[in-house]
Amino acid sequence: MSSNLKKISLITFCSLGVFWSLPLAAQQTGWGEKNKLEDAEIVVEKNRVNELPEATRNFEKLRIPPPEKKPRQVNYRFADYRLATNNLNLPMRVLTIKQEDLTQVNGNYIKLGLGNYSTAYVKGYFHNKRDNQFSYGADVSHVASAKGPVDGSNSGVSNSEIKFNAESYTRDLTVGGNLYYNHDRYNFYGYSPVIEKIDRDTIKQVFNRIGADIFFNNKVSKSELQFQGGVGFKYFTNRFGARESNILTNIGVGYALDENAKINVDAKASFVGYKDSTSINRGYFRLRPSYESVSDLVSLSLGAVIAYTGDEVNNARKLNIYPSVRVGYEVVDDQFQLFAGVEGDLKRVTLHDLTQENPYLNQDVQVADENKVLDFYGGLTGNLGSSLKFTARAGYQSFRNLYFFNASQTDSTKFDLVYDNGTTKVINFLGELSYNYSERFRLGLKTEINKYTTDLLAKPFHRPAFQTNISGSYNYNDKIYFHTELYYLSRTYGQVFRRDNEGIYRPALKETDNITDLNLKVDYRFSNKFSTFVMGNNLLGNQYQRFVNYPNKGLQLIIGASYIF
Structure with a gap:
């Protein structure tokens, strides 16, 4: 306390001394009010040059050492807060994305129709609905004129068929089977009714076909080893x-060496027993x-085909x-390939x-x-966007025992196989x-x-040199469905005996004849379950002959x- 008082006394004494010295200084230098300032010349000389030494630049960044980490103990305290559940109204809603519903799959449908030429049309499709473990059903068809x-x-005709199928799915294996029966009835009407009187019973032909097979594969598996196989039986008879009978089997194995390479081995065998005369x-x-x-x-x-046949026809x-x-x-990635x-x-x-x-x-x-001795080919394939796809191919082929249909010398209404x-x-x-637009319009050529x-x-009997097919479909507002098909086959040759x-x-x-045939089908949908349809075949009404002496139906x-x- 005494030292602080001494400091205050010293500062006060110095201040008073300066205050009293200011008038004395003014009187000695003539800066009083009665004195005047005389004219004087002031000369300022700049004789000094200030020079700074060259600085040395330091490019090294300033480094600040990080603070020293010191271990510290952190203690947490968890408080248990409980809200009363009564009268609790939370305004917040959880935003969710609506799950897209699967399209309903109807397992069954039936179609019934009538037409000219006294035609009956029956189609049936009876299957189970969507199932992750099993798929089974039956198809029925009967079209007769x-x-x-x-x-x-x-010249009437009848085609009837019934098919059964079933499949079982596990995680890595699919097992299934098929069974079918086919009954076809035809008539040998390739005669002139004006000239010939025909016994109706002698021109009938009936075919019966029975077939069954079982198969297995692991296509759904992600294993490097892929396999598939099956065994089947087919039996055929006619009216004469x-x-x-045909026992057939097949097996295939593929092994992936890496993501870009694999090895495949495919094998099939068939044993046919044929009995006529x-x-x-x-x-x-x-x-x-x-x-x-x-x-x-x-x-x-890169591969090879090794094949054996027991045929003796034409010195096979x-x-x-x-x-x-x-x-x-790939000329253009995923678009154009040679x-x-x-x-x-x-x-x-x-x-x-x-x-x-x-x-x-x-x-x-x-x-x-049929022995395809060699086939040299080349072409291009690709797509323009996701809607348009195309393929063009040219080849030179050589065949042995390529079959042709030619009219029989003993009966002009029937055909022999010639080589x-x-x-x-x-x-x-x-x-x-092929062109596909929004799943509503499709066009194929x-x-x-x-x-x-x-x-x-003398000629390649009944094999056309040129054939083309144009098909299209259009879905109008899921209400009306159009499907049309136009095909053309150039004239062929047959051999007759005169x-x-x-x-x-x-x-x-x-x-x-040159064949030009236009077909059209229209479905009108009244509801999700009921619809009507109109089918028109050979709308141009041409009674052409695909086989010699056999004119086709006109407008149907x-x-x-x-x-x-």
């Missing part, structure tokens, strides 16, 4: 006592190993080895399938497997185009050109209704 284009009921056994085996790889620009498939080659090579190059390859194959041919292509076959026909003694050369062009060069046959002036029957070529209309349940 009591009358036809020639001689009334003598011909019988054909004679009995024939026909064995068949096919093995195809291959290596496949895919990169950003190039896709490659028993054991055959073919190349199987295909190379693809491809080329060479391959060969042996195709199993049976009477079961041939009678579906031409139901007017003769008895005791000679059936042989070229040598090889049949084919220059092939194929083009496909397919065109195929085949230039056949035969060895001994009697000359000497009374000898000699072969002569006969052309069939079918009107009916369908019900979904």
Whole structure:
């Protein structure tokens, strides 16, 4: 306290001394009020130059050491706050996304219709609804015309079929089976009713087909090892006592080496027993190993086909080895690809399938497997956006035992299977185009050109050189559905036998018609379950001949209704 008083006394004394010294200084220098300021000249000289030494720049950033971490103990205290549940009104709502409902799948529908030519139309589809473990059902079909284009009921036709199927799904394995029965009735109406009087019972033809198979695969599995296989049986009979049984099996294995490469081995076998006036056994085996790889620009498939046939028709080659090579190059990623390859194959041919292509076959026909000796091909494929897809392909092919349908020399209403003694050369062009817009409008185009060069046959009987197909569908407001199809087949040739002036029957070529056929189907939907439909076949009304002496039906209309349940 005493030291502070001493400091205050000293400061006060110094201040008073300065105050009293100011008037004395003013009197000595003449700065009083009675004195005047005289004129004077002041000269300022700048003789000094201030120079600063050159600074040294320091580019090193200023480093501030981080604070030293000191361990500290943090204690937490959890308080238990409980709200009363009575009269609690929370205004906050949880925002959720509505789950999209699955489209309802109706397991059954039936369609019934009637048309000209005394036609009955019945279709049935009976299946279980969506299930993660099982799928099973049955399909029923009956389409019959009591009358036809020639001689009334003598050209009627009937096609009936019933099919059953079932599948079982587990996590890594699918097992299923199929069973079907097919009954077809035709008439050999390729005669002239003005000239010939026909016993109706002699022109009837009836086909019965029975088939069953079981299969398995692990396609849903993500395993590196993929496999599939099956075994089946087909049985065929006709009205004239011909019988054909076919036991067939297949198995395939694929192993992924990595994400871009895999190895495949596919094998199939068939044993056919055929009995008509004679009995024939026909064995068949096919093995195809291959290596496949895919990169950003190039896709490659290298393999071979080893095939065996037990046929003896036309001195058929028993054991055959073919190349199987295909190379693809992506010109534009996922949009445009060029491809080329060479391959060969042996195709199993049976009477079961041939009678579906031409139901007017003769008895005791000679059936042989189709041997595609070589096929050199190249082309391009791609898409323009997600709606337009296209494919163009050109190839040069060589066949042995390629079958042709030709009118029988003993009965002009029936057809025999004939083969070229040598090889049949084919220059092939194929083009496909598909357009899909918003799932409501679809358009498809397919065109195929085949230039056949035969060895001994006069013409490639009943094989058209040009055929094209245009199909389209349109969905109008989920109320009216349109589906149309237009196809064109160029004229073909058949061989008939005509009697000359000497009374000898000699072969002569006969052309069939150029075929232009327009079909249209319209469905009108009254509700989700009930709709009506109108089907028009051959709307242009052309009575063309696909096979010699067999004119087709003219305009045909079918009107009916369908019900979904």
